[in-house]
Amino acid sequence: MVAHLYQYEFPHRKGLILQYNDGWGEIAPLPHFSQETFEEAKAEILSLLPSLSSAKPTLASVQFGLSSAKTPFSLQPLKVPFCAFQNPEEGCETLKIKVGHLKLDEAILLANQYKETHLLRIDCNQKWSLDQALHFASHFSPTDFDYLEEPLSNFSDLIVFSRLTGFPVAVDESSNQELLSQIPTLKAVIAKPTILGSVPTFPVPTILSSTYESSLGHLLIARLASSHTAPLGLGTFRLFSDDILQPPLRASQGFLYWEPSGSPVNINKLCLIASAP
Numbered sequence: 221m222v223a224h225l226y227q228y229e230f231p232h233r234k235g236l237i238l239q240y241n242d243g244w245g246e247i248a249p250l251p252h253f254s255q256e257t258f259e260e261a262k263a264e265i266l267s268l269l270p271s272l273s274s275a276k277p278t279l280a281s282v283q284f285g286l287s288s289a290k291t292p293f294s295l296q297p298l299k300v301p302f303c304a305f306q307n308p309e310e311g312c313e314t315l316k317i318k319v320g321h322l323k324l325d326e327a328i329l330l331a332n333q334y335k336e337t338h339l340l341r342i343d344c345n346q347k348w349s350l351d352q353a354l355h356f357a358s359h360f361s362p363t364d365f366d367y368l369e370e371p372l373s374n375f376s377d378l379i380v381f382s383r384l385t386g387f388p389v390a391v392d393e394s395s396n397q398e399l400l401s402q403i404p405t406l407k408a409v410i411a412k413p414t415i416l417g418s419v420p421t422f423p424v425p426t427i428l429s430s431t432y433e434s435s436l437g438h439l440l441i442a443r444l445a446s447s448h449t450a451p452l453g454l455g456t457f458r459l460f461s462d463d464i465l466q467p468p469l470r471a472s473q474g475f476l477y478w479e480p481s482g483s484p485v486n487i488n489k490l491c492l493i494a495s496a497p
Contacts, residue, residue: 221240221241221272221273221496221497222239222240222241222495222496222497223238223239223240223241223269223272223495223496224238224239224492224494224495225237225238225239225265225266225269225492225493225494225495226238226239226487226490226491226492226493227262227490227491227493228434228464228489228490228491230434230463233248233432233434234248234258235247235248235258235433235434235437236248236261236262236265236285236493237434237436237464237485237490238265238285238286238288238289239289239485240272240286240289240290241292242292242293243288243289243290243291243292243293244288244289244293244436244440244484244485245284245285245286245287245288245289245290245440246284246285246288246414246433246434246436246437246440247261247262247265247281247282247284247285247286248281248285248414248431248432248433248434248437249261249279249280249281249414250414250415250431250432253415253431254280254281254414254415254431255279255280256279256280256281256282260279261279261281261282264277264278264279264282265277265282265285265286266493266494268282268286269494269495269496270496272286272289272290272496277417279417280414280415280416280417281414281415281417282417283417283418284413284414284416284417284418287417287418288440293484294443295480295484296480297477297478297479297480298439298442298443298476298477298478298479299475299476299477300442300445300475300476301314301474301475301476302454302471302474302475302476303315303316303341303454304316304338304474306318308334308337308338309471309474310473310474311472311473311474311475312338312474313338313339313474314338314339314340314341314366314474315334315338315339315340315341316340316341316342316343316369317330317331317334317340317341317342317343318343318345319331319342319343319344320343320344320345320346320347320348321345321347324348324352324355324356327342327344327356328356328359331356331359331360331364331365332359335360335364335365339365339366340364340365340366341365341366341367341369341390342365342367342368342369342371343369343370344368344369344370344371344372345370346370346371346372346373347373348371348372349372349377350372350374350377350380350381353368353371353372353377353381354381354384354385356371357381357385357387360387362385362386362387362388362405365387365388366388366407367387367388367389367390367407367408368387368388368389368390369389369390369391369392369410370390370391370392371389375395375396375399378391378403379402379403379404382403382404382405382406383404385405386404386405387405388405388406388407389403389405389406389407390406390407390408390409390410390427391403391406391409391410392409392410392411392412393409393410393411393412393415393416393420394415395409397420397422397423400422400423400424401423406423406424407424407425408424408425408426408427409422409424409425409426409427410426410427410429411426411427411428411429412428412429412430412431413428413440413441413444414430414431414433414437415431419444428441428442428444428445428454429441429454430454434463434464434465435463435464435465435468435469436463436464436465436484436485438454438469438476439465439469439478439484441454442454442476442478454476463489464485464486464489464490465478465484465485465486466481466482466483466484466485466486467479467480467481
């Protein structure tokens with residue numbers, strides 16, 4: 221076994237890169253969303269580093285990072301469809317827009333702007349009451365959207381909304397799997413591997429999504445997606461200008477591409493903090 225643990229810190233994001241034999245993984249808990257902190261994840265992987273072959277981490281981000289690193293890194297070119305995020309992109313038929321921070325009339329105006337040109341995923345971040353969600357729905361038809369993501373925080377209200385409107389809805393990975401079958405129009409589950417640690421089997425299609433990882437993390441999630449539903453929610457891969465993947469991920473005509481040309485990670489942009497022989 222040969223293992224190296226590196227740390228990176230871009231503006232507003234911190235994480236760890238694990239190199240294990242021929243594999244790479246990323247451990248990057250998302251503040252305020254992950255159950256664990258960066259320091260807790262760092263302490264756990266450091267404690268496990270001498271025995272990775274038999275290690276059983278308890279923290280989700282460490283589980284995802286280690287499981288990725290235990291898989292030999294693929295140098296095959298990547299081409300997967302992805303979903304544009306917040307703003308349209310040439311060639312992207314699917315557009316995800318967050319509206320939870322908007323006033324209801326602003327959300328209606330924005331959705332109307334794009335409903336004829338894109339398959340819309342409206343992310344409400346559980347911000348609406350049942351009355352607000354019904355008011356929004358009254359301005360549209362169910363076929364105007366791919367789905368409404370997390371429109372309501374109350375699960376009972378979500379069931380009522382689904383039954384009354386027939387609008388397709390999506391929920392995130394924190395939802396109780398035993399209750400999902402109660403939503404008549406459930407279209408998808410949004411799963412973030414960094415938050416979950418792995419990707420369970422759901423009764424509906426799974427949309428894999430990123431949590432502001434580096435481009436390496438985005439690439440690892442895209443590789444996972446071969447058995448899941450695309451377009452993927454990986455529109456955040458451009459947020460870090462000083463990234464570590466080489467060559468960088470690129471987007472064109474609705475697809476995410478990676479075309480390897482050598483070592484996938486620029487370790488000169490990382491800080492080595494631990495090794496295990």
